[in-house]
Amino acid sequence: MRLLIAEDDTRLLKSLKHIFELNQYSVDAVSNGMDALAYAESEEYDGLVLDIMMPGLDGVEVLKRLREKGISTPALFLTAKTEIYQRVEGLDAGADDYLPKPFSIPELLARVRAMLRRRDSYVPDLCTFRGLTLNRSTYELQFKNEKAALSGREFQIMEMLMERPNFIIPVDDFMSHVWGWESDVDVSVIWVHISNIRKKLVSMKAGVEIRFIRGAGYKLEEIQ
Secondary structure (H helix, E strand, O other): OOEEOOOHHHHHHHHHHHHHHHHHOOEEOOHHHOOOOOOOOOOOOOOEEEEEOOOOOOHHHHHHHHHHHOOOOEEEEEEEOOOHHHHHHHOOOOOOEEEEEOOOOOHHHHHHHHHHHEEEEOOOOOOEEHHHHHOOOOOOOEOEEEEEOOOOHHHHHHHHHHHHHOOEEEEHHHHHHHHHHOOOOOOOHHHHHHHEEEEHHHHHHEEEEEEEEEEEEEEEEEOO
């Protein structure tokens, strides 16, 4: 799952990014409303975590503009403001939930999980293809009685492949979705992670493989 976090407190922003990444989310982090709007307009995200008080545009205005453009990415507001009318303002702007500061990390993670479950395009915990199952809750692959644990990056790559089996996914799509627009990692890192996933598929004797299409990308397909 990919999240955009917008928070003008740089220390809190750094902490939130770290916390979500530890919990297997892919995260982009910005510190002002204009950047939040620009990033969110890409519709690359499964969820938004927005501070209300930000320079440039506040979180409510960011969400209003996104909703006016028909972008329905679910959003959770974080703010130090606790007055009822401000909560109503945020919810009326199209927010899915509202969490006042200070908050506990377990509650924040639970609220985000609940927000993502309420998406129009609700994603079930299990994704399957030709007898192979990817469990989004445990980050495990299973084929018959064999299981293999995936790292965070491996999970995100495999999730993309299993959501679109037999479809070629360009390398740039992996880079933007898993590592983010501003990442300076070399594209060879994708090959390393896919190589690791391939070994796990072989060890499980799964009947699928990840095939590289020169000049195009990777696709998940049944072994012929």
